Amino acid sequence: MNWTWFHRLGSPKWFFEQSSKWLPWLAWASIGLLVTGVVWGLAFAPPDYLQGNSYRIIFIHVPSAFLAQACYVTMAIAGAVGLIWKMKLADMAAKCCAPIGASFTILALLTGAIWGKPTWGTWWEWDARLTSMLILLFLYLGFIALENAIDNVQTAAKACAVLALVGLVNIPIIKYSVEWWNTLHQPATLKLTEKPSMAPEMLIPLLVCIAGFYCFFLVVFLYRLRNEILWRERRTQWVRLWMKRFQ
Amino acid sequence: MGLLSAFQLMVKRDLLLAFRRRAEIINPLIFFLLVATLFPLGITPERKVLALIAPGVIWVAALLAVMLSLDQLFKHDYDDGSLNLLVLSPVPLFWLVLAKVLVHWLVTGALLLLLVPILSLMLHLPEAAWWPMLASLLLGTPLLSLIGAIGAALTVGLKKGGVLLSLLVLPLNIPVLIFGSGAVIAATQALPYAAQLLWLAVLLVLGITLAPFAIAAGLRISVSE
Numbered sequence: 468m469n470w471t472w473f474h475r476l477g478s479p480k481w482f483f484e485q486s487s488k489w490l491p492w493l494a495w496a497s498i499g500l501l502v503t504g505v506v507w508g509l510a511f512a513p514p515d516y517l518q519g520n521s522y523r524i525i526f527i528h529v530p531s532a533f534l535a536q537a538c539y540v541t542m543a544i545a546g547a548v549g550l551i552w553k554m555k556l557a558d559m560a561a562k563c564c565a566p567i568g569a570s571f572t573i574l575a576l577l578t579g580a581i582w583g584k585p586t587w588g589t590w591w592e593w594d595a596r597l598t599s600m601l602i603l604l605f606l607y608l609g610f611i612a613l614e615n616a617i618d619n620v621q622t623a624a625k626a627c628a629v630l631a632l633v634g635l636v637n638i639p640i641i642k643y644s645v646e647w648w649n650t651l652h653q654p655a656t657l658k659l660t661e662k663p664s665m666a667p668e669m670l671i672p673l674l675v676c677i678a679g680f681y682c683f684f685l686v687v688f689l690y691r692l693r694n695e696i697l698w699r700e701r702r703t704q705w706v707r708l709w710m711k712r713f714q
Numbered sequence: 715m716g717l718l719s720a721f722q723l724m725v726k727r728d729l730l731l732a733f734r735r736r737a738e739i740i741n742p743l744i745f746f747l748l749v750a751t752l753f754p755l756g757i758t759p760e761r762k763v764l765a766l767i768a769p770g771v772i773w774v775a776a777l778l779a780v781m782l783s784l785d786q787l788f789k790h791d792y793d794d795g796s797l798n799l800l801v802l803s804p805v806p807l808f809w810l811v812l813a814k815v816l817v818h819w820l821v822t823g824a825l826l827l828l829l830v831p832i833l834s835l836m837l838h839l840p841e842a843a844w845w846p847m848l849a850s851l852l853l854g855t856p857l858l859s860l861i862g863a864i865g866a867a868l869t870v871g872l873k874k875g876g877v878l879l880s881l882l883v884l885p886l887n888i889p890v891l892i893f894g895s896g897a898v899i900a901a902t903q904a905l906p907y908a909a910q911l912l913w914l915a916v917l918l919v920l921g922i923t924l925a926p927f928a929i930a931a932g933l934r935i936s937v938s939e
Contacts, residue, residue, distance in 0.1 A: 550931075598888075605885035609878075613868065616878050617939075625935045626868045630882060633864055633928050640889065 477554035479696045500679030507672035524582045530680035532575040538568030543635045546628030558624035563691035569607035595644035606634040720805040724813035732821045739821045746779035761838045768837035769898035783822045784862040788870040808926035823855025846901035853914040854894040860925040861886045867932030871939045
């Protein structure tokens with residue numbers, strides 16, 4: 468098989484030029500979806516028969532928990548691609564994912580705590596889902612710390628990729644923790660393989676919110692990645708030419 | 715050289731080196747006893763409370779003691795250059811690494827097991843939980859060595875790797891701690907504990923098969939620096 472297309476995708480210059488075309492679309496899509504989803508969810512969706520209005524935090528909580536895990540998987544995949552095909556862009560992508568993923572994890576933990584207080588009567592419980600999310604946060608922090616500790620950019624990327632791949636074992640534990648252990652956290656609200664248990668009036672705004680979060684992640688990710696590309700390629704001709712336009 | 719004889723040589727060499735540096739073997743053991751002693755002093759010497767917290771205390775102390783010894787796992791070989799030779803040797807690196815981790819477990823985890831009866835007695839662990847305690851540590855401490863070696867391999871080239879090493883390894887050790895102390899806690903309450911021990915066994919099989927590759931990859935990265 469011919470892999471040249473794959474390597475062209477990994478060229479920082481090509482990616483930088485292409486991503487400037489994608490960014491405005493993604494930015495508008497994320498604003499549109501997030502405003503629609505949040506307003507719909509917070510103001511128009513019906514209150515829950517059991518939890519009243521407090522359930523509405525799921526419009527923030529569920530998407531951020533989704534992204535917290537998706538971000539880690541993205542980071543690990545990018546790390547693996549960087550290790551196997553030695554693509555600079557993949558190394559940069561893994562590095563840029565980590566702080567975003569850590570932020571989403573913190574957001575998921577915080578919104579979970581805020582929702583937990585009125586519903587379960589406690590800010591924090593040592594429940595399987597909560598604890599495994601906290602471990603995920605530690606994994607992100609370990610990744611960032613290792614990245615900062617190693618001076619050589621390429622060595623740092625390789626070491627971090629190995630760490631990310633090792634930490635991947637935590638993702639199925641988080642995912643299935645609510646099914647394996649019968650604890651406080653309720654079972655998953657959304658499943659790909661089954662019919663959702665939610666009413667469509669609540670489900671559709673939630674899906675819109677999730678789509679909006681994904682777009683938002685892509686926008687932030689692309690900004691970070693483009694920044695990283697400019698920094699690492701700062702000695703190349705094309706970056707110098709590009710920077711001249713702003714002087 | 716055959717794989718088996720390479721493995722034996724590596725084990726012999728590392729055991730010999732370990733016994734030449736006896737302080738490095740004894741320090742984690744003293745640390746293990748010390749940490750466990752702090753809990754009765756810090757919380758309460760009351761028998762009932764101690765029996766309740768004993769499984770977790772012994773497990774956490776064991777985890778920290780293994781953690782303490784990890785920093786040195788590849789350090790000496792890295793400093794005197796023998797790690798470079800190991801990486802270049804025709805014997806697969808993951809195989810040699812497995813031998814090194816085995817020796818690390820023998821001189822830390824396995825020795826800790828000898829102290830566990832004393833601590834169980836001092837912390838008033840119910841007698842029904844003694845065997846589960848030993849079994850869970852027997853299955854769990856090799857895992858702590860295997861997981862820790864991944865972190866040690868990634869940080870061996872760094873000057874101040876110690877704290878970073880804990881930051882990388884402790885989150886990965888949490889599942890081992892949960893299942894390990896979970897088995898003992900279940901035993902103290904006269905509940906079945908086979909499930910937790912089987913989970914530990916599953917993790918151990920996974921660790922023995924996969925971790926050496928991650929350790930070898932980490933060492934290659936650190937050496938190429």
